[in-house]
Amino acid sequence: MPDTTGTAEKKFLLRRHVNKLRWVSLATVFVMLILLPYIHVYQTFVAAHAYDFLAPAEKQLYDVMRFVTSPLTSDPAEELDAIKGSTWSGNFFGLKLSDPLAVLGQIAAARRVYVPILVSALIPIGLTLVFGRFFCGWICPATFLYELNTNFGDLLNRLGFRLHRRRFDRRFKYLVLAMGIILAAVTGSVLMAAIYPPAIIGRELYYAIALGGFGSGAVFFVFTLLFDLLVARRGFCRYLCPGGALYSLLGRFRLLRIQRVVEDCNDCAKCNAVCEFGLNPLRDDFGQECNNCSACIAVCPTDALIFRAQIHDQPDQGPGHLGRHYRHRSETGKDA
Amino acid sequence: MKRRTLLQRMAAGAGAICAASLPYGLARFLSPDAAAASRTHLRPPGALKDDAAFIEACIGCGLCGEICPPKCIRFFAREGGGGVNTPYINPEERACILCNKCQEVCPTDALTDMPREEVDMGIAQIDRLTCYPWVDTGVCGACVSICPLGDQAIDFKLWNQYKPVVQDGCVGCGLCVEVCPHPSLPIRIVERSEGTVTRHNL
Numbered sequence: 292m293p294d295t296t297g298t299a300e301k302k303f304l305l306r307r308h309v310n311k312l313r314w315v316s317l318a319t320v321f322v323m324l325i326l327l328p329y330i331h332v333y334q335t336f337v338a339a340h341a342y343d344f345l346a347p348a349e350k351q352l353y354d355v356m357r358f359v360t361s362p363l364t365s366d367p368a369e370e371l372d373a374i375k376g377s378t379w380s381g382n383f384f385g386l387k388l389s390d391p392l393a394v395l396g397q398i399a400a401a402r403r404v405y406v407p408i409l410v411s412a413l414i415p416i417g418l419t420l421v422f423g424r425f426f427c428g429w430i431c432p433a434t435f436l437y438e439l440n441t442n443f444g445d446l447l448n449r450l451g452f453r454l455h456r457r458r459f460d461r462r463f464k465y466l467v468l469a470m471g472i473i474l475a476a477v478t479g480s481v482l483m484a485a486i487y488p489p490a491i492i493g494r495e496l497y498y499a500i501a502l503g504g505f506g507s508g509a510v511f512f513v514f515t516l517l518f519d520l521l522v523a524r525r526g527f528c529r530y531l532c533p534g535g536a537l538y539s540l541l542g543r544f545r546l547l548r549i550q551r552v553v554e555d556c557n558d559c560a561k562c563n564a565v566c567e568f569g570l571n572p573l574r575d576d577f578g579q580e581c582n583n584c585s586a587c588i589a590v591c592p593t594d595a596l597i598f599r600a601q602i603h604d605q606p607d608q609g610p611g612h613l614g615r616h617y618r619h620r621s622e623t624g625k626d627a
Numbered sequence: 628m629k630r631r632t633l634l635q636r637m638a639a640g641a642g643a644i645c646a647a648s649l650p651y652g653l654a655r656f657l658s659p660d661a662a663a664a665s666r667t668h669l670r671p672p673g674a675l676k677d678d679a680a681f682i683e684a685c686i687g688c689g690l691c692g693e694i695c696p697p698k699c700i701r702f703f704a705r706e707g708g709g710g711v712n713t714p715y716i717n718p719e720e721r722a723c724i725l726c727n728k729c730q731e732v733c734p735t736d737a738l739t740d741m742p743r744e745e746v747d748m749g750i751a752q753i754d755r756l757t758c759y760p761w762v763d764t765g766v767c768g769a770c771v772s773i774c775p776l777g778d779q780a781i782d783f784k785l786w787n788q789y790k791p792v793v794q795d796g797c798v799g800c801g802l803c804v805e806v807c808p809h810p811s812l813p814i815r816i817v818e819r820s821e822g823t824v825t826r827h828n829l
Contacts, residue, residue, distance in 0.1 A: 327693065328693070331693050331694070331698070332698070334696065335695075335696055335697060335698045338696040338697070339696075339697070368696065372694055372728070372732075375690055375693050375694050375732060376688060376689075376690045376693060376732075377688065377689070379686065379687075379688045380686060380688035380690060380734045381688075381690065382690070382732060387734055389686075389688075389734050393686045393688070393734075396686065397683075397684065397686050397735055400682075400683045400684075400709075401680070401683040401684055402683075405684070405735055405736050407734070407735075407736075408686075408734045408735050411734055463643070463646075463647065466643055466644065466647040467647045467650060469647070470644065470647040470648045470651065471651065474648065474651055478708060478709055479679055479682060479683045479709060480682045480683065480685075480708060480709020480710070481683075481685070481686045481687060481709070482651050482654070482709070484686055484687040484688075484712060485651070485654035485655075485658075485687075485711060485712070486650040486651060486653075486654045490687070490688070493688075493689070494687065494688070494689050494702075494712060497689050497692065497693055498689075498702065498704070501692070501693070501698065502692075502701060502702070504704070506658075506702065506704040506705070506711075506712065507654070507657035507658040507704060507705055507711065508654075508657075508712070510657050511650075511653060511654055511657055514653065531650055
């Protein structure tokens with residue numbers, strides 16, 4: 292039985308710190324998306340051999356980028372092409388990676404299968420089959436902003452602003468995905484790209500930094516931020532995101548799951564409060580929506596949540612054995 | 628009573644479908660403009676010739692722009708429908724250097740890998756009533772000297788040096804348009820059609 296009084300030193304458990312690792316991952320992706328457009332601008336300066344013609348600010352950028360990249364490469368115009376793109380579709384040291392939603396949208400729009408882009412999505416699909424909706428929690432550059440937005444909402448709540456925390460049907464996003472496929476097939480364009488936040492972020496950061504101005508996607512993204520803030524917490528990811536729907540479906544029988552150890556659980560419900568996707572870890576209801584973000588593991592005071600390799604959730608195990616409900620039940624012999 | 632529940636369910640379903648299309652409608656609403664003039668909005672080299680097929684194939688990832696050394700590839704920001712976020716090149720601003728990097732990096736077949744001689748972005752056309760050498764107001768030849776394809780694409784007229792003549796090998800990269808010193812740009816990229824060059828060489 293774990294020590295809950297807090298007097299003894301807590302044992303170091305790696306799984307409690309996975310959430311920090313996740314934030315490192317999210318921040319890395321986001322910083323890369325900001326850095327890559329700057330690298331591209333620097334590459335164009337190098338390719339043009341035009342240092343003397345640059346404006347003072349451009350010279351500054353050139354100098355900074357040369358300082359940053361000179362330990363890595365002696366031929367920036369060519370070798371910095373190794374990492375290009377965004378999470379929607381990108382090149383990583385010769386490896387082409389694409390979002391499964393991009394592939395699905397393209398197949399729907401063109402009504403034929405183009406094999407190279409299908410191949411570029413195989414690694415993400417394989418990882419999703421094992422880790423579930425991990426893209427949403429670990430990589431998606433929009434998640435980085437959405438979680439900060441959630442924290443901002445909590446701050447506003449604390450300051451006394453009353454924000455709505457509505458709940459809708461989580462299955463709604465599958466309808467959005469289906470409508471996206473149908474509309475893509477009807478209009479002949481990959482419509483999901485216009486409403487899928489990670490694609491928007493990757494693109495708009497490039498537009499803003501390299502091409503000198505946001506496109507229409509930035510406005511759409513601001514709308515989703517306001518929706519999350521004012522209507523439903525993480526509402527876009529929970530109820531609307533077509534990519535989240537696709538990843539949830541792919542990760543339905545994922546191998547790696549977070550599970551509750553009922554003997555250690557004290558029914559404090561912190562896991563439910565912290566869950567960004569509004570799931571119910573307290574009663575073993577993770578389902579296909581869980582993105583293995585491990586925020587619930589980090590917050591659990593009794594370390595009752597663990598990673599486990601199995602393809603199904605456990606059925607509801609009832610009240611935690613350290614909780615009031617369970618003790619009441621075992622004393623009186625009936626359901627609390 | 629049964630009919631009423633059926634109708635209620637149908638109405639609810641229709642409402643749900645409408646609500647599910649709402650994000651797409653909003654995205655469409657945010658980019659309502661129609662297509663821009665194609666003369667200043669060329670597709671990148673290797674693009675599918677049929678523009679509808681190009682829009683079907685393009686996923687709007689922006690990789691072509693991100694790898695382009697001269698940064699000539701821009702993106703439609705407010706073009707309505709499927710055209711939004713698809714790439715274009717405005718040769719009057721910055722022209723393509725035919726390096727083929729965008730074709731290599733494109734994850735779909737929107738930009739197909741092909742040698743630079745087979746690229747077809749259009750074809751250059753010279754306004755002989757404006758071009759400096761053609762109206763005998765000076766010696767230029769900027770377009771001929773910058774052309775990455777050499778004399779198979781643009782050459783001086785055989786019997787009169789300095790008067791440029793577009794050849795059949797021109798692929799429409801637009802470097803000549805970018806470099807042309809004349810303020811009204813007598814050289815432009817136009818759609819390639821049957822006999823464009825022959826008609827013009829008369």
